Amino acid sequence: RKEVEQDPGPFNVPEGATVAFNCTYSNSASQSFFWYRQDCRKEPKLLMSVYSSGNEDGRFTAQLNRASQYISLLIRDSKLSDSATYLCVVIYNDMRFGAGTRLTVKP
Amino acid sequence: NAGVTQTPKFRILKIGQSMTLQCTQDMNHNYMYWYRQDPGMGLKLIYYSVGAGITDKGEVPNGYNVSRSTTEDFPLRLELAAPSQTSVYFCASAITGELFFGEGSRLTVL
Numbered sequence: 001r002k003e004v005e006q007d008p009g010p011f012n013v014p015e016g017a018t019v020a021f022n023c024t025y026s027n028s029a030s031q032s033f034f035w036y037r038q039d040c041r042k043e044p045k046l047l048m049s050v051y052s053s054g055n056e057d058g059r060f061t062a063q064l065n066r067a068s069q070y071i072s073l074l075i076r077d078s079k080l081s082d083s084a085t086y087l088c089v090v091i092y093n094d095m096r097f098g099a100g101t102r103l104t105v106k107p
Numbered sequence: 108n109a110g111v112t113q114t115p116k117f118r119i120l121k122i123g124q125s126m127t128l129q130c131t132q133d134m135n136h137n138y139m140y141w142y143r144q145d146p147g148m149g150l151k152l153i154y155y156s157v158g159a160g161i162t163d164k165g166e167v168p169n170g171y172n173v174s175r176s177t178t179e180d181f182p183l184r185l186e187l188a189a190p191s192q193t194s195v196y197f198c199a200s201a202i203t204g205e206l207f208f209g210e211g212s213r214l215t216v217l
Binding site for chain 1 (some may be wrong): 150
């Protein structure tokens, strides 16, 4: 089993749609969790941290479920500019990335 | 601040050649990482370092070596390049879990 697994995608959604991604992790001792965004042929950039209590940043909501060992990212009211690959990151001793979920938002 | 700087940005190697990808950061971060990203795939951890003089293997260390003699620099060496090492390489430094990436080095081995 991979240490970090993400929904395979790709997701193609119309503008204004709500879309959710999940990411599961295998190590129950994992300590910290993040969502990163990567645009085509660019370096990944931090989108948001994931806290146990859940956290929201504008149209983006991240949640952590330690019992089931997954994190999620919800994007509401999708914009064309949200088109990118979304990567989850899990920290135990090092920082491991999921394979990424590609999102395309269409007019 | 320059952040994380990687050089070179592009390189073509012949099979069997060796080279070093340079990475330097000016943020005084203790944690540094090397990842590779194959087309359409996620990032795979090659090596990481938690401070000067300390390095450790990640998921895919075979064919690579690193050193960390200073806090600022974390070079990645490829010995005997192989076509399977064709990839984009990202160096990153980290503090409190946030990674700061360089712009990447695109390496092709022919």
